[in-house]
Amino acid sequence: MAPTKAPDSSRRSDRSRRAIHDAALALVTEVGYRRTTIEGIAARAGVGKQTIYRWWPSKAAVLMDAFLDLAGRAADDAGAGAGSGSGDTGEPAPGIPDTGDLAADLKLVLRATVDELNDPALEAPTRALTAEGIVDAKLGAEFVHKLLDPQLALYVTRLRAAQEAGDVRADVDPRIALELLIGPLMHRWLLRTLPLTHAYADEIVDYAVGGLAPRA
Template sequence: MAPTKAPDSSRRSDRSRRAIHDAALALVGEVGYRRTTIEGIAARAGVGKQTIYRWWPSKAAVLMEAFLDLAGRAAEEAGPQSGDTAQAAQGIPDTGDLTADLKLVLRATVDELNDPALEVPTRALTAEGIIDAQLGAEFVTKLLEPQLALYVTRLRAAQEAGHLRADADPRIALELLIGPLMHRWLLRTLPLTHAYADAIVDYALGGLTPRP
């Protein structure tokens, strides 16, 4: 008889983690963050709640990892040849036209913020991060800072090329671009559109005072 092959525990763990990620994101989308529980995630994923507690200390930690996994899968599925939005999701391009490059990536950001699959967990993590300082710090470190670093790199390249003031602080400059988007998204005051993203870039790079 041929020897029986032992089950691959690593593959089983990967399947369980993916099921837990999917369950956490689905529940948050259906019932909201506060009504999502470890017990509910476990039941939805078909695992014991002790399995979740073995890997994560809280539902916020589960959701954080699930969202990172979702973002990673979205980037892989988009690929480098799937259009402007996918290209922007991989990083800020450097075509030599700073205005066009920034409009491209801000439009991609608008699409992500308007995508229900990403919007709900992002809002949940943002809100919970205000209450839970440790989660908030992790949210910034793992989710926000890698994206903000792309802006800093592109803006510094623009400075070197003479397309941006040499004395401009790239960190403050990126906040002029990202801040208005997040303000409108968080407060839901007005629609978040590509036209609005384009206007932010024009205002940030062109300024508000009349030119001679």
């Protein structure tokens, strides 16, 4: 008889983690963060509650992991779809495009951000983590460190390139300048005062780049 192959525990763990991630994101979208529970996530994922507690200390931690996984998959999908051929790999260079037109590049990225913030699959977990991060300093710091800082660093890189090209004043601090772009967008999204649109993103870029450009 051929030897019986032992079950692959790592593959089973990966399936369980993905099921838990998907369950957490689905529940937060359907019933909101407050009504989402570890018990509910476990039932939705088809795992025991102790399985979740073995990997995460709280529902906030589960949601953080799930959201990071979702963001990573979304970035991979976007990269695969945008690959027009850069070098021999056929993969696009990471970061904000640098076509030589700063305003056009920033509008492209801010429009994509608008689409993400308006996407129901991303909006609910993003709002939940943002709100929970305000009252849970540790979670908030993790959210900033793992998710926001890497994205903001891309703006810093692009703005520094614009400085070197003479499109942005040399005395401008890129870290502060990027807040002129991201701040208004997040303010409108958080308060839900007015619709978040591509046209609004374009206006933000026009106002910000006009103020960053070298003075005559």
